[in-house]
Amino acid sequence: MSIFNVNPVTVDDYRRLARRKLPRFLFDYLDGGANAEATLAANVNDFDRYRLKQRVMRNVDNIDTSTKLAGFDAAMPVALAPVGMAGMYARRGETQGARAADAQGIPFTCSTLGICSVEEITAATGKPIWFQLYMLRDRDVIQSLLKRAEAAGVTTLLFTVDLPLPGMRLRDYRNGMIGTNLCSKLSKTAQLAYSPRWIMDVGIKGKPHTIGNLSEVVPDPDDLNEYKAFIDSQFDTSVTWEDIAWLRSIWPGKLIIKGVMEVEDAQAAVNAGADGVVVSNHGGRQLDSVASSITKLPAIAQAVGDQCEVYIDSGIRSGIDVVKAVALGAQGVLIGRPWIYAMAGAGEQGVKDLLATFQNEIRTAMALMGVNSLAELTPELLERV
Numbered sequence: 091m092s093i094f095n096v097n098p099v100t101v102d103d104y105r106r107l108a109r110r111k112l113p114r115f116l117f118d119y120l121d122g123g124a125n126a127e128a129t130l131a132a133n134v135n136d137f138d139r140y141r142l143k144q145r146v147m148r149n150v151d152n153i154d155t156s157t158k159l160a161g162f163d164a165a166m167p168v169a170l171a172p173v174g175m176a177g178m179y180a181r182r183g184e185t186q187g188a189r190a191a192d193a194q195g196i197p198f199t200c201s202t203l204g205i206c207s208v209e210e211i212t213a214a215t216g217k218p219i220w221f222q223l224y225m226l227r228d229r230d231v232i233q234s235l236l237k238r239a240e241a242a243g244v245t246t247l248l249f250t251v252d253l254p255l256p257g258m259r260l261r262d263y264r265n266g267m268i269g270t271n272l273c274s275k276l277s278k279t280a281q282l283a284y285s286p287r288w289i290m291d292v293g294i295k296g297k298p299h300t301i302g303n304l305s306e307v308v309p310d311p312d313d314l315n316e317y318k319a320f321i322d323s324q325f326d327t328s329v330t331w332e333d334i335a336w337l338r339s340i341w342p343g344k345l346i347i348k349g350v351m352e353v354e355d356a357q358a359a360v361n362a363g364a365d366g367v368v369v370s371n372h373g374g375r376q377l378d379s380v381a382s383s384i385t386k387l388p389a390i391a392q393a394v395g396d397q398c399e400v401y402i403d404s405g406i407r408s409g410i411d412v413v414k415a416v417a418l419g420a421q422g423v424l425i426g427r428p429w430i431y432a433m434a435g436a437g438e439q440g441v442k443d444l445l446a447t448f449q450n451e452i453r454t455a456m457a458l459m460g461v462n463s464l465a466e467l468t469p470e471l472l473e474r475v
């Protein structure tokens with residue numbers, strides 16, 4: 091931003107701020123996607139395939155952006171997505187995100203792989219949050235995690251199904267984030283030397299950098315290579331829909347399956363007892379060249395929308411995108427990178443401001459489309475270009 095652009099407003103503004111503050115390898119881990127990053131780009135660009143219809147003279151005096159998201163009374167159809175190691179992007183980042191979400195009246199999702207534990211996050215707001223789970227080989231660890239989540243007041247579980255193993259994120263190899271050779275180590279040291287504000291705020295004052303929910307089982311979480319080794323060894327690649335049935339039997343709250351891209355899988359999730367699905371390709375971080383989430387949403391919403399709640403994430407960058415997703419059948423959206431860019435660039439206030447902008451954008455678009463409620467947003471109000 092130039093000196094005349096003093097206030098960050100868009101996701102892109104916050105992205106630029108984040109880029110300046112973070113060590114390169116951390117920024118790339120956040121910003122990047124799998125392989126050639128084709129899906130990462132398509133997730134964002136494909137929202138442009140849909141245009142909004144402008145309708146006039148319709149009395150838009152009672153605009154209401156509020157809705158229910160898995161039973162949560164939300165001020166708008168947006169939730170903060172689970173982001174592993176959010177506490178590496180800002181000091182105790184998960185607590186900052188949870189406070190910002192609470193202030194703006196939307197749900198916050200704690201990742202299995204967060205720096206802050208579920209207890210630390212719920213203590214920060216005193217409010218219920220959502221919890222995201224990856225299937226680990228050790229089912230005892232899963233059971234104890236779920237007991238902790240329930241005791242901490244978690245109402246909704248998001249079970250992520252699109253990461254039997256981590257995707258090939260090539261930036262992480264190129265910039266030395268993953269790698270133990272001398273070049274990788276020297277590169278990381280040099281990148282840290284260029285990030286004094288991050289070193290003070292997160293590197294020193296943001297400790298401990300353990301994976302809060304798994305601090306007893308991750309061997310040395312301060313070491314990113316150990317962290318990756320843990321994921322490689324503990325993530326269960328043999329998981330199937332039968333495991334969801336098991337999960338359903340031990341989890342009493344809402345269960346949402348995150349990472350579904352095909353109608354058949356959405357139907358399987360419903361059959362396994364899910365209360366909702368998230369149409370998601372993990373923000374383009376897993377299977378590169380898979381379709382964008384927004385192009386997959388309409389068919390899934392049509393197929394299972396009357397049997398469960400349908401959510402979407404990946405590529406949502408504005409309130410206008412939220413309006414398009416709702417019109418195509420989503421109950422709500424999750425945003426991942428946007429809230430981390432805002433937090434890394436401008437702290438908790440940045441996340442609050444970004445969410446306020448989203449809500450204003452939703453409200454303004456609704457007024458100019460001639461609707462007062464989210465229920466009135468239907469596919470007929472969109473044009474495909």
Ligand SMILES: Cc1cc2nc3c(=O)[nH]c(=O)nc-3n(C[C@H](O)[C@H](O)[C@H](O)COP(=O)(O)O)c2cc1C
Nearest residue numbers: 120171172173174201250372373404405425426427
């Ligand atoms: C740095 C990073 C870490 C993530 N960690 C998790 C995670 O721990 N669990 C999970 O289910 N999804 C994780 N995701 C995926 C997000 O929950 C979400 O699906 C994705 O970011 C949505 O795309 P967007 O970033 O374009 O909004 C992560 C995404 C990013 C960018």
